[in-house]
Amino acid sequence: MQNEAYVVETVSVDSAMLYFKEIICEEVLDQVQHAYLALKTLEYIIDLTPSYNSILIQYDINYYNHLSIKEAVLKQVSEYREITAEKSHKLIEIPVDYSKGIDLERVAETNNISTEEVIDTHTQTTYRVYAIGFMVGFAYLAKVDDTIATPRLSTPRDKIPKGSVAIADTQTAIYPQDSAGGWNILGHTDFDDFSSFEIGDRVRFERI
Amino acid sequence: MTGFEVLAGGLLTMIQDLGRQGYTHLGITNSGAMDEYAYRWSQKLLDNHEGNALEILLSGLKLKATASTTLAVCGADLDFRINDEKQPIWQTHHIHEGDIISFHQQTKGLRAYLAVKDGFNVEKVYDSYAATLKEGIGQKLSKGDFLAFTPTQVKETRHVPEKFIPKYPKHFTLHILLSYQHRFFSDEQKEKFFNTDYELTPQISRMGYKLKGACITPSKGGIISEGITFGAVQIPQDGQPIILLKERQTIGGYPKIGSVLPSDCFKLAQLPIGSTVRFREIDIEDAEKEMKGFYDFFKS
Numbered sequence: 001m002q003n004e005a006y007v008v009e010t011v012s013v014d015s016a017m018l019y020f021k022e023i024i025c026e027e028v029l030d031q032v033q034h035a036y037l038a039l040k041t042l043e044y045i046i047d048l049t050p051s052y053n054s055i056l057i058q059y060d061i062n063y064y065n066h067l068s069i070k071e072a073v074l075k076q077v078s079e080y081r082e083i084t085a086e087k088s089h090k091l092i093e094i095p096v097d098y099s100k101g102i103d104l105e106r107v108a109e110t111n112n113i114s115t116e117e118v119i120d121t122h123t124q125t126t127y128r129v130y131a132i133g134f135m136v137g138f139a140y141l142a143k144v145d146d147t148i149a150t151p152r153l154s155t156p157r158d159k160i161p162k163g164s165v166a167i168a169d170t171q172t173a174i175y176p177q178d179s180a181g182g183w184n185i186l187g188h189t190d191f192d193d194f195s196s197f198e199i200g201d202r203v204r205f206e207r208i
Numbered sequence: 209m210t211g212f213e214v215l216a217g218g219l220l221t222m223i224q225d226l227g228r229q230g231y232t233h234l235g236i237t238n239s240g241a242m243d244e245y246a247y248r249w250s251q252k253l254l255d256n257h258e259g260n261a262l263e264i265l266l267s268g269l270k271l272k273a274t275a276s277t278t279l280a281v282c283g284a285d286l287d288f289r290i291n292d293e294k295q296p297i298w299q300t301h302h303i304h305e306g307d308i309i310s311f312h313q314q315t316k317g318l319r320a321y322l323a324v325k326d327g328f329n330v331e332k333v334y335d336s337y338a339a340t341l342k343e344g345i346g347q348k349l350s351k352g353d354f355l356a357f358t359p360t361q362v363k364e365t366r367h368v369p370e371k372f373i374p375k376y377p378k379h380f381t382l383h384i385l386l387s388y389q390h391r392f393f394s395d396e397q398k399e400k401f402f403n404t405d406y407e408l409t410p411q412i413s414r415m416g417y418k419l420k421g422a423c424i425t426p427s428k429g430g431i432i433s434e435g436i437t438f439g440a441v442q443i444p445q446d447g448q449p450i451i452l453l454k455e456r457q458t459i460g461g462y463p464k465i466g467s468v469l470p471s472d473c474f475k476l477a478q479l480p481i482g483s484t485v486r487f488r489e490i491d492i493e494d495a496e497k498e499m500k501g502f503y504d505f506f507k508s
Binding site for chain 1: 229230231232233234235236238342343344385387388432433434435436437438439440457458459460467469470492495496498499500503
């Protein structure tokens with residue numbers, strides 16, 4: 001990895017942020033994942049929060065200060081050579097019942113295509129996990145094909161049922177629990193292993 | 209089983225500790241005691257290691273002991289009583305089978321911590337006792353619950369020295385490290401930010417404190433979602449700062465101007481609606497010195 005591809009900044013008294021290029025793409029995602037694996041083996045790290053193009057690093061201030069953590073992070077990331085097994089991003093297949101997609105029609109109308117085309121397009125892409133957050137086990141999957149991209153509802157719903165498969169702009173996700181939310185619901189899945197999602201994983205949706 | 213029978217759960221009472229670390233990559237927040245200063249004193253008074261405590265918000269909690277123990281109450285003054293007699297806080301008390309513990313009225317601060325010797329016997333979830341209601345971890349106490357502890361017979365009473373007991377003023381200064389997207393805020397915006405007395409709105413929770421005052425506008429309204437540290441000051445579209453605390457979302461996409469020193473966040477946790485705060489910049493060396501001092505104090 002080129003050194004210019006990332007920078008470490010102080011964000012709080014005990015946390016630093018490793019920033020990559022400010023863009024959402026698979027190349028940056030792979031860099032984030034590489035660095036995440038590298039930092040997992042660094043000692044005196046309390047918490048790591050990876051996201052699209054960054055990793056928040058909380059460290060023990062009895063061991064590092066704001067300068068020594070930067071050095072340690074840069075060294076660790078540049079010297080780390082991943083083990084092949086770790087690099088193979090696992091593939092998770094999600095069975096989806098698209099007949100439960102209460103927003104299918106709207107997504108089709110918004111994009112001037114048929115609901116069948118929406119389903120075909122949604123199932124044809126292999127997505128990657130770019131981030132996990134918002135709620136426990138909520139994996140942000142991208143990138144949804146532009147031909148079905150649809151903005152969030154202007155007024156979020158009070159309750160979206162657990163297992164709802166939904167899209168917002170060019171992202172897709174599965175609601176890991178009942179929640180309020182403004183994403184467009186395309187279907188429903190009985191998939192329940194939300195803690196298995198890791199940054200970088202590949203995800204495919206299958207019509208049932 | 210010995211412990212407390214819950215006669216009334218109060219407004220919001222739950223088990224907390226120093227929080228849950230190492231799971232933010234799954235979207236699981238840290239949680240933990242909102243005021244670590246008071247919490248750590250409750251543990252120090254009892255020589256508890258890796259213990260836990262009840263975090264009691266305002267009034268209404270009522271417990272009946274089914275065995276003897278030594279307990280400590282630190283933090284907000286919520287009119288703490290044993291068998292309906294008012295008792296001092298920031299110290300230990302020995303209680304016996306049949307004693308009634310209650311909290312009646314808030315007079316100073318918001319949150320009190322009630323710890324028992326060796327902690328309550330509850331299960332850890334993801335390595336921590338801390339309840340996070342929105343994640344379905346733990347629960348708020350309600351009438352009929354039972355809180356188990358192992359009986360103890362320690363007689364010695366310990367006090368927090370007077371000089372270490374906070375006064376909980378209704379206005380104070382929050383030290384902030386400029387970081388994150390602070391470059392999105394012009395000198396003019398920063399000047400406004402540092403010269404405003406911000407008021408605490410009713411939207412204050414374990415997740416964060418929403419402030420009201422001069423509107424701050426960043427040059428860009430959104431960023432690619434990234435990890436949020438404890439004390440981060442987020443500026444959403446309405447320009448009113450939110451200080452993100454123990455149950456903050458793990459990642460988010462609003463610009464942040466910096467992060468408040470953790471020890472000041474602990475004080476903030478005791479500040480009621482309508483109080484005011486002002487921000488003052490702190491540099492990283494001073495922030496490190498301050499927090500190392502804080503943790504070292506409780507280590508001994």
